[in-house]
Amino acid sequence: MLTLIKKSRAVLGMNARNLSYIGPNNAKKAIDLANDKLRSKAVLRAAAG
Amino acid sequence: MSELVHFIMAQRVDINTVFLLLALPFIATLIAAFRQIVGIKSFGIYSPLVLTFAFWATELKYGLAIFAVILTTGTLARYLLKKVRLLYIPRMAIVLTLISIAVLALITVGGHFRRYGLSSTSILPILIMIVLIERFISVQAEKGFRTAAVLSLETLAMSVAGFFVLHWKAFQWFVLEYPYYVIGLLIIDVFLGKWSGLRLSEYYRFRNVIKHVDSD
Numbered sequence: 001m002l003t004l005i006k007k008s009r010a011v012l013g014m015n016a017r018n019l020s021y022i023g024p025n026n027a028k029k030a031i032d033l034a035n036d037k038l039r040s041k042a043v044l045r046a047a048a049g
Numbered sequence: 050m051s052e053l054v055h056f057i058m059a060q061r062v063d064i065n066t067v068f069l070l071l072a073l074p075f076i077a078t079l080i081a082a083f084r085q086i087v088g089i090k091s092f093g094i095y096s097p098l099v100l101t102f103a104f105w106a107t108e109l110k111y112g113l114a115i116f117a118v119i120l121t122t123g124t125l126a127r128y129l130l131k132k133v134r135l136l137y138i139p140r141m142a143i144v145l146t147l148i149s150i151a152v153l154a155l156i157t158v159g160g161h162f163r164r165y166g167l168s169s170t171s172i173l174p175i176l177i178m179i180v181l182i183e184r185f186i187s188v189q190a191e192k193g194f195r196t197a198a199v200l201s202l203e204t205l206a207m208s209v210a211g212f213f214v215l216h217w218k219a220f221q222w223f224v225l226e227y228p229y230y231v232i233g234l235l236i237i238d239v240f241l242g243k244w245s246g247l248r249l250s251e252y253y254r255f256r257n258v259i260k261h262v263d264s265d
Contacts, residue, residue, distance in 0.1 A: 004252070007262040011255045013247040015085060020245065 054225050064225075069102065069215075071224045071231065076101050076211045078234045078241070083207055085241045088250025091204040092184045100181060100204060101211030103174035109212055111159075111167045113205075115152060116178050120201060122151040123182040127189060141183060148179050 012021075033039055057067055080097050083089040091097045104112040126144040135143070152175055159167030189197035214220055224230070252259070 004259065007259050008247050008252060008255075010262040011247060011251070011258050013245075013251045013255070014088075015248060016245040019243070 050225050051228050053228050068221060068224060069105070071228050072215055072220070073098070073102075074231050074234045075220075075224070076214065078237055079211065079214065080207055081238060081241045084248075085244050086248060088248030088254075089203045089207060090200060091207055092181070092188065092200055096181050096184055097204045097207040097211065099177050100208035101215065103177040104208055104212040105215050106174040107170050108166055109209070111164075111170060112174065112178075112212075113209075114159075114167065115155065115170065115175060116205070118151050118155045119148050119178050119182055120185065122148045123186055124189070124194075127186050141186070144182070144186065145179060148182060152179070 033043060054064075054067055058064055076098055077094060080091070080094050084091070084094075100116070103116075106112075107115065123144055126147045130140055130143060133140075156168045156170060159165075160169075185197055185201055188200060247255070
């Protein structure tokens, strides 16, 4: 039982994924940009040079 | 009964309303705990919450009967309309129409067989349940029948659990005696919101991964 809990620490569950990865790495500004085709196109074109 | 509840009731607020409004945060927290700790997903938090209160209003067996009829009619209607290419909202209007007819038929038949609890069901809980079908059908369309069925069963299970909490005498007493318990719920919600451990369901879901973790 104890080893099960210890081992499970190495697994990334949904709760930890949402809190430590999805949340911090997806700023509201970035999501808005990705949801806007025209702005995404402009930004990507500028980045492509 | 607490002084606060006495004060509120002195302003002619119905005791049922006071109880339900003070119980709602508990049900909401319960649903959050089920999702974050146990891993029972259901359709978000709104559906199981509102269904709990719909069951409260209809009595459980009638609520379940109505909900079953709504779910089957909705699924059947969606299946029948699959071949006809229609835009989403008009199609949903047809689904809702068929559901309304089915529910009307159910409560009429119920009345005929002297199930007056069924025939005298008020419109609000029925409307709540009919409106919930949209979530179910959109999940069915996007993620398939299986996922939608599992999520509805989970929603149903949570609402039935919520229904029993609402009817639990000790809970009713507690809520009206200590209405400030709601503040404690907020603290629990924050804890749940920061909970990063595995959900119980994930011990099963990731069992093969867990097995292969090198423990040192």
